[in-house]
Structure formats: C-alpha cells, structure tokens
Amino acid sequence: MNWRDQHYWLVVITGFLAGTLGVLLAVWGNPENSGICVSCFMETSAGALGLHNNERMEYLRPELLGFVLGAFVSAALLREFKSRGGSAPLARVFAGVLLIVGCAVFIGCPIKLVLRLAAGDLTVLSGLFGLVIGVGLGLRGLAHGLHLGRTRQDPSGSGWLVPGLFLLLLVFYFVRPGFLLQSPYGGAAQHAPGWVALAVGLLLGFLAQRSRFCITGGVRDSFLFGLRAPLLWGVIAFVGGALLVSLLTGRFQPGFYGQPGAHTDLLWSGLGMLLVGWISALIGGCPFRQLVKSGEGDSDAGLVVIGMLLGGGIVQSWGIAATSSGVSLAGKVAVLAGLMLVVVATLFLREDA
Amino acid sequence: MLSRGLFDKLLWLALLLLAAALVVVVVRATGSSGPSANKVLDKAMERAMTYQSRVALIRELYGPVEVLLQAGQDQSALLKLAEIEKTYPGEAHGQMLKGSIQARLGAIDEAVASYATGVKLRGDYVDKENPLSWRVEIGRIVETGLQTVSARLATNPDNRTAKATMKQLYYLQSRLAGGCE
Amino acid sequence: MKSLPCPSFPRQHLLFAGILLTVVLLFVACKGEEQSNTVYRIGYMNCNTESETIARFGPLTAYLSEKTGLKFEMVTVNTEDFEERFNQGEFAFSHTNSLLYVILKERSGLKLLASEKRGQFGARSAGTIIARKDSGITTLADLKGKRLVFGPFMAPTGFVAQYDLLLRAGIDPEKDLAYYAVPPGSYKHEKVLYGLLYGQYDAAAAPALDLEVMTREGKIAADDFVVLAQSAIIPYCTFGVGSDVDAKVVAKVRKALAELTPASTAEFDGERVKVLKAAWVDGFEELLDSDFDPLREMAKRAKMPPYEEY
Numbered sequence: 121m122n123w124r125d126q127h128y129w130l131v132v133i134t135g136f137l138a139g140t141l142g143v144l145l146a147v148w149g150n151p152e153n154s155g156i157c158v159s160c161f162m163e164t165s166a167g168a169l170g171l172h173n174n175e176r177m178e179y180l181r182p183e184l185l186g187f188v189l190g191a192f193v194s195a196a197l198l199r200e201f202k203s204r205g206g207s208a209p210l211a212r213v214f215a216g217v218l219l220i221v222g223c224a225v226f227i228g229c230p231i232k233l234v235l236r237l238a239a240g241d242l243t244v245l246s247g248l249f250g251l252v253i254g255v256g257l258g259l260r261g262l263a264h265g266l267h268l269g270r271t272r273q274d275p276s277g278s279g280w281l282v283p284g285l286f287l288l289l290l291v292f293y294f295v296r297p298g299f300l301l302q303s304p305y306g307g308a309a310q311h312a313p314g315w316v317a318l319a320v321g322l323l324l325g326f327l328a329q330r331s332r333f334c335i336t337g338g339v340r341d342s343f344l345f346g347l348r349a350p351l352l353w354g355v356i357a358f359v360g361g362a363l364l365v366s367l368l369t370g371r372f373q374p375g376f377y378g379q380p381g382a383h384t385d386l387l388w389s390g391l392g393m394l395l396v397g398w399i400s401a402l403i404g405g406c407p408f409r410q411l412v413k414s415g416e417g418d419s420d421a422g423l424v425v426i427g428m429l430l431g432g433g434i435v436q437s438w439g440i441a442a443t444s445s446g447v448s449l450a451g452k453v454a455v456l457a458g459l460m461l462v463v464v465a466t467l468f469l470r471e472d473a
Numbered sequence: 474m475l476s477r478g479l480f481d482k483l484l485w486l487a488l489l490l491l492a493a494a495l496v497v498v499v500v501r502a503t504g505s506s507g508p509s510a511n512k513v514l515d516k517a518m519e520r521a522m523t524y525q526s527r528v529a530l531i532r533e534l535y536g537p538v539e540v541l542l543q544a545g546q547d548q549s550a551l552l553k554l555a556e557i558e559k560t561y562p563g564e565a566h567g568q569m570l571k572g573s574i575q576a577r578l579g580a581i582d583e584a585v586a587s588y589a590t591g592v593k594l595r596g597d598y599v600d601k602e603n604p605l606s607w608r609v610e611i612g613r614i615v616e617t618g619l620q621t622v623s624a625r626l627a628t629n630p631d632n633r634t635a636k637a638t639m640k641q642l643y644y645l646q647s648r649l650a651g652g653c654e
Numbered sequence: 655m656k657s658l659p660c661p662s663f664p665r666q667h668l669l670f671a672g673i674l675l676t677v678v679l680l681f682v683a684c685k686g687e688e689q690s691n692t693v694y695r696i697g698y699m700n701c702n703t704e705s706e707t708i709a710r711f712g713p714l715t716a717y718l719s720e721k722t723g724l725k726f727e728m729v730t731v732n733t734e735d736f737e738e739r740f741n742q743g744e745f746a747f748s749h750t751n752s753l754l755y756v757i758l759k760e761r762s763g764l765k766l767l768a769s770e771k772r773g774q775f776g777a778r779s780a781g782t783i784i785a786r787k788d789s790g791i792t793t794l795a796d797l798k799g800k801r802l803v804f805g806p807f808m809a810p811t812g813f814v815a816q817y818d819l820l821l822r823a824g825i826d827p828e829k830d831l832a833y834y835a836v837p838p839g840s841y842k843h844e845k846v847l848y849g850l851l852y853g854q855y856d857a858a859a860a861p862a863l864d865l866e867v868m869t870r871e872g873k874i875a876a877d878d879f880v881v882l883a884q885s886a887i888i889p890y891c892t893f894g895v896g897s898d899v900d901a902k903v904v905a906k907v908r909k910a911l912a913e914l915t916p917a918s919t920a921e922f923d924g925e926r927v928k929v930l931k932a933a934w935v936d937g938f939e940e941l942l943d944s945d946f947d948p949l950r951e952m953a954k955r956a957k958m959p960p961y962e963e964y
Contacts, residue, residue: 152651160653175520176596176654227652298515304524305603306596307653377643381652384643443654444647445593548782548862548884551774552876555869571774580887582939583776625942633912634777634939 127331128350134324134331135354139361141320142235145183147369148312152380153239156183156324157232158407159223162432163441164308165289168301171433176306180293182314186321187408188286188425191329191415193322198330203279205419208268211465212420215399216427217434218458219407222399224435225392225442225451226250227381230335230406233393234355236382238362240374243382243389250390254397255339257466261402265470268402271420279417282425286415290318307381329416334409336400381444388447388455395458402462528604531566538570547574565594569607576614582638585618589641592648599648611645618642693725694903695745697736699754702840704730710934711749713927717920721910724903733808737761746896747907752889752949753810753958759894759943760960766946767893767904768911768938773863777939778887780862781815784879789856794823794883800856802827802834803849806842808959809861810949815885816859818952823883832856844868851878863890888949889941911938 138156145155154160167178195201223229226247228236233251236244292300293314303309311317327333333354341349366372376384383389400406405413405421407428413421435441439450534557541550551574554567561567572587588611592598598607619642625635648654696718698711707730715728729745736754739745741762748755748764758764769777783802785791791800797820805812813836820827827834835855837845843864850858851874862884868874893911895904914937919926930937954961 151653154653157653164653170516175524298517301516301520304521305600307651309600310651310653378646378650380647380650381654382647384640443593444652445589445644546881548780548865548881549876551862552865552869555774555866556876559870559872575774578775578780578884578887580775580778583774586776629940629942632940632942634941 125350128353130327131331131333131350131354132357134327134333135357136361137327138231138324138333139234139238139358139363140365141324142231142358143238143362143365143369143371145312145317145320146235146371147365148316149310150312150317151307151310152371153236153241154228154232154307154381155235156408157228157235158184158187158411158428159220159229159432160227160232160307162220162407162428163224163436164303164432166429166432167303167308167436169429170299170301171429172436174436176303177308177436178301178303179308179311180289180300180302181311182290182293182318183321183324184411185286185290185293186318186323187325187328187411188283188415189290190322190325190327191412192283192286192325194326194329195416200329201279201417203274203277203417203419204271205274205278205422206269207271207420209420209423211268212403212423213427213430214461215403216410216424216429217431218427218461219396219399219410219424220428220431220435221440221451221454221458222392222395223407224431224440225447225455226389226396227383227442229408230393230396230400231358231408234335234359235362236379238359238366238372239379240366240372241379241382242374242376243379243384243386246386246390247393250393251336251397252339254394254399255336255401256343256397257394258398258401259340259343261398261466264466266402266466267469267471271418274419278419279422281419282414282422283417325412325415328408328412332409333412334405336397336406337409339397340401383442383444383446385442385447388442388452391455391459392442392451395455395462398459398462402465531564531605534561534564535566535570542570542574547577550574563594565591565598566605567591568594569598569610572614573610576610576617581614581618581621582634584614585638585641585645588614589644592645596648596654599645608649612649615642615645615649619646691725693727694747694899695727695729696747696749697729697731697740697745699736699748699750700730700732702842710932713920713922713929713932716922717914717918717929718907718910720920721913722903722906724906733806740764740896746899748894750892750894751808751810752892752946753808753814753953755889755892755894756946756950756953757960759946763897764894765897765904766941766943767895767908769889769893769941770891770933771936771939772890772934773866773936775862775887775890776936777890777941778945779811779890780887781811781813781819781885782860782862782865783816783819783857783882783884784850784860784865785857785882786850786853786879787877789880791857791882792880794820794825797825797857797882798830799832801832801854802857802859803846803855804834804836804859805846805861807836809843810888810952811861811863811885811890812843812846812859814949814952814956814958815888817956817958819883819885821955847874857882885952886948888952889946892941893938908940912940914938 142155146152161181161184164177164179165181165184166172167174168180230251233244233247334351335355338351338355342352403424410421410424414425439448440454442451538550538553541553554571558567568587568591572584572591575587576584597603597605599611600606601608622635622638622642625632626639629635696715698707700707711728715726719726731739736750737757740748740758748758755764771777773779791797804816807813817827837849843861846858847860847864847868849855869876914930916930918929920929957963
C-alpha cells in the first residue's frame, strides 16, 4: 500500500464516511439497518412514483437523488462529466432489474449488507459469501471473453438525461405534486429529515464520484490486486465506520434471529447476492456505483438506473421482494431465472478469441 | 429552404416560447381557485381517506367483539369473530383479536400463529405510530412465547410444534425490530 | 531387497468370518422383512357411528401406510370397550379423546404420539357451560335448581371439564341441579346444543369446538346464547402408541403425521382423498404429556377415571 497516495486516502475517507453516515441516517430516522440501501430506496421511490401499490413503501428518497446529483456536481466541477454510452443498452436495463431482484430477495443492496453486518446481523453471512462468489464468477466470465461492448463518447448528450431526470425528481420532492405518494405508515414513513438526507446523499455522491468508491469494486479489486487495492481499504473503512457508530449508538445486536428487516432463508440470501455480485462485476459496479456513474454522464449506467427503478416497482408488484417471514415462490423463481440469464449471457456473449 | 443558421434560431425561439408556456401553465394552475382547481390529481389525499375509512370500518365491525372482551366473555368473543370471519375471511384485525384471546386463554402456540398471520397480512400492527398499532401486545407475546417455547425446546429439542412456533416468534421479533417492510 | 513377510491368515478363520457376516446380514434383512410384513392396527374411538369413523379415518390410515411403507389397518372401537380391547393387544396404536389417552397412559403405559389440531385452540379445546340468551341465567350460581344437559360421560370437553367447573363453583351436579341428562344414542354433542336451543334444558355443557364449528356452519348464532363459564384449555383428540412398538416405527408414524398438509392425499375406497379434510382435522401437533396435566386435575376433582373413587 502506498500510504502517501492521495487517492487511497480519498477512498478510505469516503468509505469511512459512508459507513458512519449510513448508520447515522438510521439513527436520524431511516429504517433500522437501512440508513443507506439503494435497493430499498429504489423500491420506495418507485412506489412514490406510482410504479407499485405497496402502501407501506412509498417515499421519494432524497438520498438517492443526492447520490446522482452529488456525483454530477463533482464531475462537472472537475470537468469529468462526459456523456458516454452505447454498450449493450437494453441488456443494461435488464441488468438493473435483475440487480434489484437479487437485492430484494436478500433484502438489501451490498451497502446494506455491510450495514446489517455492522449491526451484528449474522444472517448476512450467506449473502456476503454469495456476493464474493458472484463477483468472482463475473470476473471469470470477463476473463473468458464476455464483453458487453465498448462504451463510446456520446455526442447526442444522452448522459445528461439521468441527471436531468433526478433533478426533476428533486423538484417533485420539494413541490410535492398530487401524484407523488408518501406512506403515512410503514418502512417508507421512517426517514431522516429531508434536508439531512439530501445533504448526506450529495456529500456521498460527490465523494464517491471522486474516489470511485464501490463495494463490489472493492471485492473485485481484492481478487485482482490483493491487499494493494485502495477500494478494498475503502470497504474496510466502510465496515469500520459502520461498526464504530453501531457500537456507540447501541445498535450492535449480534445474532441470527430477530434482526430488523432480515429473514433466515440463508440459501436464498446467498443466491440473491450471488446474482448481484455477478452482474455488478459484469457491468462495472454495484447499484450505488451505477447511480454515481450515471451522475457523471455514463448513460450505460443511466440505463441500469432506469432498470433499477423499474425493478423496484416490479419486485413489489409481483411479490418478488422477500420479507422477514422469508422468500416467496416468486422471489425464488426470479432469482433462479436471473442467474440462468446471466449464465446464458456468459456462455454466449463472448468475443471470439 | 431554411438555412441552418435560421433553422437553429427558430428552434431556440421555439424553446423559449415552450419554456414560457410551461411556466405560465404551471403558475396558472397553482394560482387558480374554483372547481377546476380541485380537479388536481391528489392520490395522497385519496390514500389517506381510504385508510381512515378502513380504520373506521374495523372499529365498527369488531366493536361487538371488543365489548364482549371487555366484559370478560372471551369464548363469546371468539364465536363472534368466527361469524365475522365468514364474511371477511382475510381480514387481519380478526387475527389479531383472536391472537389476544388465545393468549389470554393460554393457547400460546395458536396466539403466536394468529399474531404472525395478522402481521403478515397487514404490517400496520407493528408500527410505532399507527392507529392500529399492537406493538405492546405483540411484544408481550414475543417475550412470553420465547421464554415458554425455549423451555419446551430445551427439554424436547425435536418437538416440531415448538420449532414451528419459535420460527414465528423470531418473525414477530424481527418485525418489531424494524426494517423497511 | 527383502520383502516384508506377509502374515498368513488361516483360511478357516476367513471362512468363519464370512459365515458370521452372512448370518448377521440375513438376520438384519429378515428383521426388515418381518417389519415390512407386520400389520399395525390402529384403534379408532367411535365418536358417533362406526361408518362415520371409517369415513373420517380410513384415508388417514391409508396415508400412514403409503407414507411410512408399513401396513396399517383400522379398527373401530366403542369408547367403553377401548381399554379392554387395547389391553388384549388388539391394536398397538390408538386414536382417542384425551381422557382415554390419560387412562391408557396411567394404566397401560400408552405413549403419546401426536395430537389433532382442530379449531381456534389448535390441539386443545375447552368445555363451556352455556345458557340461552333469553333464559335469564347469567352466572353458574343461577343454575341451581335448573336442568342441565351434558355430553357423553367420557368426553373431556363435553362432561369432565364442565362437571369440574360446577364443582369449583360450589355446585354439586348430583344435588344442586333439578337434574342432569346425557342424550341417548349417537351425535350426543349436537343433541346437547339443540336440546338447549329448543328449550328441553336450561343449560348445556358444550365443547367450545362444537360451538365454533356450528357457528361457522351457520347452524347457530353467537348471539343465541351466553357462555356462563369456560374451562382451561385441554388437549383434544390424540394418537397414542403401545410401549412395545419399535421406536423406529413410532418415529416414522410421528413424522408422517407431522408432515400432513391440507393437500396430502391417500388412496381410499378406490379414490384419491384429501386426508385432513376427510378427517375433519387441521393437522397434527406434538404436545407433551405434561400438557395433559390440567385434564388430570379436572378428572381427579370430578373423580373420573383413572382417578375414580368408590
């Protein structure tokens, strides 16, 4: 490790802040162990926009908006905003849907996996295992020639669309038009004060764009570069920060049972995260990273984000999302179908040597 | 035929006009009063009213059961619930009331099952601030249940009934702990 | 290089070991064969009529045969003959009410296998004493000098629980009532309720389960009567097994019963029948023998078998 590398410290600080703020957001009002959870936020935001009818999951999460817009501001300030894309666009929409499917079956994205672990929720261990295996399989697929096509500079400016959309959503958040739904009760009714959540989202989006912070990226880089990988240290700092705040706030309750927003179908947790890890490795980042990349003009990531929003609606409407009582039949079928799709893609979308 | 430069200027003008039109439309809509103003789609309000109606219906429907319970007529209350269940078979509130009676009468396994069914049907009962919240009662049955069922399992580790009840107790415990359901 | 000496093993020892192994294997195989040829009989207590018992529990018996791979046969037995026929070894498994289970446990070493789930208390039920809403009877004390109808004498929630309730309320059914009766013939439980509703009696000892079932079926309304008292909940109908039955067989049967779901079917009388639906049962539970203690206390106070006093 090059301890004098500024980028390394930026990654570590980003990870640490993400971990601490992730737990603090739950202290300030977000659901337990869900201070930051891209998949949960996607589901509730989809509900707010009327994409599903679960009355308990409707709230346009300002953190999500902050991630994209914070990244946009960072990229714009540093002149890193480049409208680019064109690599397997439709596949990326489906990838976004499947990312949410995997997360919904696990009940959480890779960031929430770490937050739950830092709170002592041992049921995530199978998910962690699945995530690591999934990233490994994705890397193996890439090494064997799986290629989604090159990303090119996009003169049409489609990279502006997703930041533009999220800006519009931010306007909706403040203006509160009649079609925007908000749950009076349930998980979506639990939220940190809007300004706080937005500020945290903007800060983390900004820092994540600068540092390229990504949970699955950290796992991927540990496979490729071992302990030298800055992203790995960023993930470790994330875990450390989250654990520290969990302990200080008395939220650390180790155990398998009675954990908030968790089920004990360990096999399906593992498979859900396997799907997430695998896809994340193929498309270049976890759900959080996709949001950040879309903010810096990557329209491929933007399509993944659109897919994730759609997925947020689908997993609630079709009963795919798991609950504390376990994984539904629809969830099991969806995860298995998603894994089959990824396997087929890995087998048949290879570039000839 | 339009030259490129002229075409571009026309497009910019069109953009400005459209933006102005948008502003005018929005400002007029927000500023206007009278019947047309009330036609704005307000799903949030509709949702809130639907919820309030449900709460009122539950209070009316299960009112006789609550009266019997207050008079200590647990069995009669159970029979009344059985009658209501014929008309409203999937109603969560009936399950919660049944669970509380079963708990009072010492049928812990059945009480836990009823509460779990009720909470799965509607998560309102585990909310902290909800007119339908039953957090206290659920917390009580979880505490009692964990003690008694754990003791049963300690002496009879293969008892399937106890294992099934334990699973449902953990589910209720998890719901009480929170999460984004 | 010298090779290591190979110890010579006498051929006779090898032959002897081979014969011994063969004998052991044959014994084990025969034991298995014997087990698979054994017919296990289940004695089912008749609640109402023999034909009803066969219709209810025939599919369950067939299911046990299919699921366990063992041969089961059903034997229908009247309540008053049950203990004698069990002790004569006519059947190894029993399906009885909980009082008969207690009697057979205390006197004949019967072991608990599984308990039937039915109704709002699962594998338990309670006994109630009820009166018509318009009768003016609102407490147990009001029953003095009145006419009461009980269910069958050996019914835990049709007689024992209610007799005990009266004793604990300071009412001696033998002295303080005008009279009490038990309906004749079959379907005593239903006759108890209709006898009350149609004015033959002032109060009735009704199992809570019967009240629940008849309310659900619309045969009675919850507002028709008032519940004067209700006993503690006690186990309902129970599967038992003789102490000399192979533990592996017992485990198989217990597992088969526990795995029954509403969708489980069995071949009975030429058709595929839903087992639980035919049996009028929601499933089976594993209670503990100590769960029967409240019934034991009731039987002791009421001086019912196995605690009768002469």
